[in-house]
Structures are given as C-alpha cells and as structure tokens.
Amino acid sequence: MAGNSTYKTNLNADLLDGYNPSVHPGRDYKRQALNINVTIALTKIQSFDELASSLTITGILKVTWIDERLLWNPRAYTHLTSTHFKQKEIWIPPLVLSNSYHNIDLIGESDMPVTVTDNGEVQWFLPLKLSSSCDADVTYYPNDEQICSLEILPWGYTQEHIQMTYLVSELNGNEYVENPIWDLIDTSQHSFKAPKLGFEMTFKFKRKPLFFMVNFIMPTILMSFINMLVFLLPAESGERVGFSITVLLAIAVFLSTITTILPQTSTPQMALLCYLLVTHIGQSLLIMLCTIFGLRFYLRPTEEPVPRWISRLASLFSACEKISIVHPEPENTVSVLTSEDTEDVCKENGNKTYENVVTWQRVGRAFDNVCCVFFAVTSVTCNVAFLAVMSS
Structure with missing residues (x-):
C-alpha cells in the first residue's frame, strides 16, 4: 500500500x-x-x-x-x-x-x-x-x-x-x-x-465441578454419616435429640443454599442434588424419630417386664453380653443372674432360645444397633448411587 x-x-x-x-x-x-x-x-x-x-x-x-x-x-x-x-x-x-x-x-x-x-x-x-x-x-x-x-x-x-x-x-x-x-x-x-x-x-x-464438590457435595455426604452417630451417644448424656435436630437443620440450610443458585424450574428435570438433599432430610427426620422412640426404652422402669417377643428380637440383634438379665420365677418372684451365670446360660443353651427376659436397657442398645446399621446402609446406598449417576 x-x-x-x-x-x-x-x-x-x-x-x-x-x-x-x-x-x-x-x-x-x-x-x-x-x-x-x-x-x-x-x-x-x-x-x-x-x-x-x-x-x-x-x-x-x-x-x-x-x-x-x-x-x-x-x-x-x-x-x-x-x-x-x-x-x-x-x-x-x-x-x-x-x-x-x-x-x-x-x-x-x-x-x-x-x-x-x-x-x-x-x-x-x-x-x-x-x-x-x-x-x-x-x-x-x-x-x-x-x-x-x-x-x-x-x-x-x-x-x-x-x-x-x-x-x-x-x-x-x-x-x-x-x-x-x-x-x-x-x-x-x-x-x-x-x-x-x-x-x-x-x-x-x-462446568468445572471441583469447587462445588468440595463446598456442597462433600459436606452433605459427610453430614449424612455424622447423623447416624447419634445412636452411639450414651442415652444418659441427654444430647441425642439435640444432636439429631442440629444435623437436620444443617442439611436444610444446604438445601436452601442450593435452591438459591439453581433455576426454579422442573424442565427438563430438577437437579439430582436436590433429590439427594431431600432424601437426607427425610433420613434425618427418621433418625430423629427413632432417637426419640429409642429413648423410651432406656427410660422405662426396670421393674416393668419386657414382652417375650421384644426379648427375642433383642436377643437376635445383640450377642450374649456380660450383663444382668431378668428371669421370671414360677412363684412370681424375680431373681437376678450375675455375669458368670449369664455366661453359663449362654453356654448351656447354645443356639437354643431361652425364656430369659432381657432388660429394657438391652432392648434400647439392640434398637440402636439396628438403627445404626440400617441408616448406614441407606446412606451408603444413596450417596454411592448419586455419585455413580453424576460420574456417568
């Protein structure tokens, strides 16, 4: 030019x-x-x-x-x-x-x-x-x-x-x-x-997911596992109900935070993360209800007899323990077996069902074991399924 x-x-x-x-x-x-x-x-x-x-x-x-x-x-x-x-x-x-x-x-x-x-x-x-x-x-x-x-x-x-x-x-x-x-x-x-x-x-x-995985997904999954630790707290501490309510509110806060950054639409589909959080909230509600229900076993009077069917269920979900159990006598008297006697009973009966009526404390511990295992399996299943769908 x-x-x-x-x-x-x-x-x-x-x-x-x-x-x-x-x-x-x-x-x-x-x-x-x-x-x-x-x-x-x-x-x-x-x-x-x-x-x-x-x-x-x-x-x-x-x-x-x-x-x-x-x-x-x-x-x-x-x-x-x-x-x-x-x-x-x-x-x-x-x-x-x-x-x-x-x-x-x-x-x-x-x-x-x-x-x-x-x-x-x-x-x-x-x-x-x-x-x-x-x-x-x-x-x-x-x-x-x-x-x-x-x-x-x-x-x-x-x-x-x-x-x-x-x-x-x-x-x-x-x-x-x-x-x-x-x-x-x-x-x-x-x-x-x-x-x-x-x-x-x-x-x-x-989207680059690392930030959101660290700040949203991982805390939510961790809280779902922390939630079930309520069954490991001693019933005498008086903190079980408060602990379960605190975790429930924490998950609810995460759900409200997620909904503020996502479009309010169901087309083509609502975020799977919302379904996961709603599932965790439902699980937390069940854990809170089970916690309240389980405390009733611990707070029952020791002289109140345990129904036979509850005693058998408690025996299924708890091994023979070195604890005192209640055994009804024909003369309507109650005798307390020591821990040594309990071992003898377990050895003598083997796999046979005996008519001992366990204490309400043992029923409460068996109930806690069942709830802890059940909610642990539920949490693992939900979280693994969510992560598998996300990765695919």
Missing part, C-alpha cells in the same frame, strides 16, 4: 460519489444473489447465568463480500490497494441476534471502520459481546453440561437477495480464553434451511 492521506481522501470521495448505502450490492439481482462469507472467532464465554437463563460471549465476527461499486484502479491513486470507511457510509448486511436476551438490535456500531480493497472486497471485522437466551439443564449439577446457541439473521433480506457461506465448519477457537467456571467442549455452526436465512452457532460447555 502506498499513497498518502490526500490520495486516500480523493479515493473515498470518488467511491462514495453517487453511492447509496441503502442498496445492497449486485450486478444482476435476478441471476445471482449476493454471496456473504462469515467466520466467527470465539474469544471467551463471558458468563452463563442459570437463574436468568442467559449466555454471554465475546468474539470477533468476520464478514466479507464483494461490492462492485467500490472497485478502483490502484495506479490512479498512487498504488493504494485498500481504504477504510465508516460502517454507516457503505452498505452493511443488517445482522441481528434473533434469540437475544436483551433488546433485538442491529449488530455493530455506525462509526465502526470497514476495510475495502481495490477489487471491491469489503472486510467487516467486528468485535462482539452477545447475550442470548439459553435454558439451563441442571439435572446433573454440578457435573452438568450446557448446550446454547446464537441465531444470527440478515434482517429484511431473503435467499433471493443474499446467500451466506461459512468459511469454516467449526468456530475458530485459536484466540479462546478459558472461563474459570466452564470448560468449552465443542463448537459448531450451520445454516438454516430454506426459507429461513441465517446461521446458528452452537456452544457445548461443561
């Missing part, structure tokens, strides 16, 4: 003499539509708001076409091979983002520079910041993947007037800067089928 500002000023004035920016280029509208080449260079996924259902990206839109009214001979202008115009001075395809999150306006600014070469090629390189509507799918939150698209249309024109060609089948990601929350997995673009004119850019990105 040679010349100076004087020659460039004369060139621009000559090219714009009689030029109408409202008329689109074309030598013969009937025989051939105007061909427009499009390339997108994505630079960054600026943000994705699940609650607002909006995606914001930044990138560079590269659009080229031939305007036969902007041809010139470089020798007549000291070998000038290119010049610049403002966007408002020449014809520009009126592109709009049809699924815009905000108002639908024309892309570009009127004072943006446009490059024109001596063969009439117009090069419109435009930095973009676009926000589109995109419904979030948080089924597998925080290990979720999102697919969003941007639809760009040449407003006011049909396929009889212009054709849009894509120089690359995938978006150019060479200048892409990683987002701290989302990993870009795949990008693509395709044109719409007739009669719709325009093209669609599709983005597939996945």
